[in-house]
Amino acid sequence: xxxxxxxxxxxxxxxxxxVTLRCKPISGHDYLFWYRQTMMRGLxxxxxxxxxxxxxxxxxxxxxxxxxxxxxxxxxxxxxxxEPRDSAVYFCASTPDPQGGYWYGYTFxxxxxxxxx
Amino acid sequence: xxxxxxxxxxxxxxxxxxxxxxxxxxxxxxxYLFWYVQYPNQGLQLLLxxxxxxxxxxxxxxFEAEFNKSQTSFHxxxxxxxxxxTAEYFCAVSDSRDxxxxxxxxxxLHILP
Numbered sequence: 413x414x415x416x417x418x419x420x421x422x423x424x425x426x427x428x429x430x431v432t433l434r435c436k437p438i439s440g441h442d443y444l445f446w447y448r449q450t451m452m453r454g455l456x457x458x459x460x461x462x463x464x465x466x467x468x469x470x471x472x473x474x475x476x477x478x479x480x481x482x483x484x485x486x487x488x489x490x491x492x493x494x495e496p497r498d499s500a501v502y503f504c505a506s507t508p509d510p511q512g513g514y515w516y517g518y519t520f521x522x523x524x525x526x527x528x529x
Numbered sequence: 530x531x532x533x534x535x536x537x538x539x540x541x542x543x544x545x546x547x548x549x550x551x552x553x554x555x556x557x558x559x560x561y562l563f564w565y566v567q568y569p570n571q572g573l574q575l576l577l578x579x580x581x582x583x584x585x586x587x588x589x590x591x592f593e594a595e596f597n598k599s600q601t602s603f604h605x606x607x608x609x610x611x612x613x614x615t616a617e618y619f620c621a622v623s624d625s626r627d628x629x630x631x632x633x634x635x636x637x638l639h640i641l642p
Contacts, residue, residue, distance in 0.1 A: 454632065457629055467628065468629060512621070514580055
């Protein structure tokens with residue numbers, strides 16, 4: 413398996429533009445997580461899905477952020493409109509296990525570095 | 530609610546010296562504990578985990594961690610570090626009530642020549 417695949421690796425956009433980040437989890441992993449990493453706030457959980465259904469979106473900063481998982485092999489995180497404070501590295505992770513991926517752990521993608529100017 | 534505290538944001542250590550990275554957690558129920566490592570410009574990788582049983586757990590790359598319930602700690606140790614251990618290390622916790630894990634803010638390990 414190629415692991416968790418995220419695209420693009422880098423994204424530079426102007427304030428106010430729409431940004432879409434993409435993630436392909438490992439086949440058979442029922443749980444998918446979106447995290448944001450910044451120097452100031454560390455790793456923040458934005459939202460997670462179980463079997464394509466959003467379970468907890470309490471970490472989504474505001475209505476400008478939305479996430480979808482139309483099928484088991486694809487998820488998107490959209491920011492509209494983007495703002496400079498959204499600049500961060502966004503990670504997608506997947507696992508086959510409940511309870512924090514207690515047996516296999518999480519498999520992370522390589523991340524998308526977003527810069528909003 | 531569960532939480533994780535990593536007491537040191539950065540730890541410098543000389544090559545071949547031992548290192549300990551500290552982690553304390555809080556939770557009202559039984560927990561699972563994890564250490565993840567993030568090498569530069571990469572995602573996180575699972576280093577080791579504690580689920581139950583023996584309080585000393587061994588992971589990849591010679592790392593080990595000890596679960597101490599009375600002190601609510603899960604410190605990570607390595608007897609002799611190498612330059613390749615330069616990375617950021619994250620402690621994380623989950624419990625039986627939830628499917629998500631909470632990460633600490635991370636500790637950057639700097640290996641000095």
